[in-house]
Amino acid sequence: MNEFIIDGRPVPFVEGQTVAAALVAAGRVAWRTTRVRHRPRGVFCGIGVCFDCLVTIDGAGGRRACLVPARQGMNVTTGETVTTGETAGTTTTVTTVTTDTTEEGDHE
Amino acid sequence: MSEQGDLIVVGAGPAGLSAAAAALAGGLRVVLVDSGTTVGGQYWRHPPEHARAAIRTDDLHHRLREYRALADALSAARTAGRLDLRTAHHVWSAVREDGGFAVHAADRREAPAETLVVLRAPRLLVATGAYDRQLPFPGWDLPGVLTIGGLQALLKGGGVTAGGRVALGGTGPFLLPVAAGLAARGAEVVAVCEAASPLAWLRHPGPLLRNPGKWAEGAGYALALARHRVRVRPRTAIVRAEGDDRVTAVRIASLAADGSPRPGTERRVEVDAVGVGWGFAPQLDLLVPLGCELTAAEDGNAVVAVDDGQRTTVPGLYAAGEVCGVGGAPLAVAEGRLAAESVLADAGAAPVPGDPAVRAERLAAARTTVARQRAFARAMALAHPLPAAWSEWLTDETVVCRCEEVTAGAVRAACADGGAPDHRQVKQLTRAGMGWCQGRMCGPAVHCLAARGRPYVPAERLVATPVTLGALAGLDEMEEQ
Structure with missing residues (x-):
């Protein structure tokens, strides 16, 4: 069976599915915590527009889970703090993807 | 600068596919760029080619015969070396350059790795579609x-x-x-x-x-x-x-x-x-910075102004599909065809082999379809308006900007006390629209709260999709090679 790893745990996927599709198929609707209100977020627009589904993939931060095809052995993390200097539109954003360590969602 | 083709088409949905196929049939060399892993856009979204046996979706689709005909035409042109198909390429900027266009894209076929590429052609056709409003x-x-x-x-x-x-x-x-x-x-x-x-x-x-x-x-x-x-x-x-x-x-x-x-x-x-x-918000990210004129559509969106041949006000720049007004796949396909015909005419392409009468008939049919479908789209927009009093659902605590978590209360205060006349000013005062999505999600709503009754013109986004500074730094080196 195809699997990738998210925060140390395996998630099965069907070849051709995106990381977000596999997570939703596995029953996970949230995998990120917002910066200000520390609220859980997952996939919203599903087509790469809203950036709600951001994850770190194989060490590359700020990736949209809804756009990246899942691959065998891919290492997806939501827990670590990554700092990426990315230019988003006219604003240069330094983004911190914060912690969502438990699958049940320990969102204080 | 070397050019990869006679025409670059950005977006491989119904409009882009149809445009690319018609331009190829007319003898042009085409570069077709799309962020998806396969052609079809949102309307004809499919799993990647190799996954279609495992993920069956045919029964969810409409007009599949048309999709297959277009996809087959592209495959044949690709085999013949006249189509340069760039899937999983995210265009982050398109600029005018030396009388033509340079299209900057991030090649994400090996995501999360990415490589930046620059594509050049004398003509550009933007068919980037729309997303849910x-x-x-x-x-x-x-x-x-x-x-x-x-x-x-x-x-x-x-x-x-x-x-x-x-x-x-x-x-x-x-x-x-x-x-x-x-x-x-x-x-x-x-x-x-x-x-x-x-x-x-x-x-x-x-x-x-x-x-x-x-x-x-x-x-x-x-x-x-x-x-x-x-x-x-x-x-x-x-x-x-x-x-x-x-x-x-x-x-x-x-x-x-x-x-x-x-x-x-x-x-x-x-x-x-x-x-x-x-409804939908047209994806104008590439078109606004290129400076083409916009016009108001019945659904409250600003859309790209085009002539009856899908030419924008920028010479050499064409647009087709939802960016010219949301109207659905049959309209997009017909507009793509018209746009390609204009490209062929403007490029002075040699007459296409075959019966000119048949060709003229097809073109006339596309024009009729466009006129009829646009009338339908206008009626649809009037029959499905945004409810005038939708903001009554909001409480002051409701998050309006999902990225920066700006509440309706904060937006209302900016409009009332701060006197913000539009979404740009609200952004300055509250950070609504300043986050990752750059106002793509909250823009229309913030606009309604600040300036109801005027068409929604999205903010100018100079970088249409985030790219890493590391990849940008490699750009100069790549150009020198």
């Missing part, structure tokens, strides 16, 4: 609440049903195929809340009467929904989503004529997924 409501930021396009993308692209008990809400015909698709895959669609009244169509019956294809499509959905016992509830809306760490229920209310919830009609429905969408 959103109106915020309390709880819309809960996990399990998606756009209806998102539900559809998971279904068509990955074969995934996002929930077992799903409520859909918003306005427009797009609610119907999403409801039918979810039901076909075993989800219980417990409510389809259409804010508009079906009677609104009676005010503009002409375009509907002249488009029998739309009746057939509508009847098809009605049958499919009836078979799955799904009821469409006109004049209702999802006014709240409830749950702690994910959505567990929605509140549905009947709407008064102005779109405000009728007191005492609210009821609670348990769900595990929600889909919302209020």
Whole structure:
């Protein structure tokens, strides 16, 4: 069976599915915590527009889970703090993807 | 500078596919760029080629024969070396350069790795489509609440049903195929809340009467929904989503004529997924910085102004599909064809082999389709407006900007006390629209709160998709090679 790893745990996927599709198929609707209100977020627009589904993939931060095809052995993390200097539109954003360590969602 | 082709087409949805196929048939060398892993756009979204045996989605599609004909034409041209197909390429900027265009893209075929590429051609055709337009409501930021396009993308692209008990809400015909698709895959669609009244169509019956294809499509959905016992509830809306760490229920209310919830009609429905969408917002990110003129469409969006041959006001720049006004796939296909004909004429391409009379007939048919479908799109926009009083659903605590988590209270205060006259000023005062999505999600809603009645012109985004500084730094080196 195809699997990738998210925060140390395996998630099965069907070849051709995106990381977000596999997570939703596995029953996970949230995998990120917002910066200000520390609220859980997952996939919203599903087509790469809203950036709600951001994850770190194989060490590359700020990736949209809804756009990246899942691959065998891919290492997806939501827990670590990554700092990426990315230019988003006219604003240069330094983004911190914060912690969502438990699958049940320990969102204080 | 070396050029990769005679024409670059950005977007391989119905408009871009049709344009590319027609330009190739006319003898041009074409570069077709799309961010998806395969061609089709959102309307004809498919799993990647190699995954189609495992993820079956054919039954979820419409007009597949047309899709296959276009995809086959592209395959043949690719084999012949006249089509340079760039899937999984995210265009982050398009600029005028030396009388032509340079299109900057991030090649993400090996994502998360990326390589930047520059594509050049004397002519550029932008067919970047649209995405769901959103109106915020309390709880819309809960996990399990998606756009209806998102539900559809998971279904068509990955074969995934996002929930077992799903409520859909918003306005427009797009609610119907999403409801039918979810039901076909075993989800219980417990409510389809259409804010508009079906009677609104009676005010503009002409375009509907002249488009029998739309009746057939509508009847098809009605049958499919009836078979799955799904009821469409006109004049209702999802006014709240409830749950702690994910959505567990929605509140549905009947709407008064102005779109405000009728007191005492609210009821609670348990769900595990929600889909919302209020028409579409055209994806103008590449077109606005190129400086082409915009015009107001009936649905409240600013769209690209084009002539009767899909030429924008920028020489050499063409546009087709939803960026010229939201109107659906048949309109997009016809516009793509017209745009390609203009490119061929403007490029002084040699006459295409074959019967000129047949060709002229096809072109005339495309023009007729465009005129008829545009009339239909106008009527559709008038029949499915944003409810005038939608903002009554908001509480001061409702998040409007999902990225920066700016509340309706903060936006209202900026408009009232700060006197912010538009979404740009609201952004300066509150950070609404300043986050990751750069206002793509909250822009139309913030605009409505600040400047209702004027067309929504999105902010100018110089970088259409985030690229890493590391990749940018490698750009100079690449150009020198």
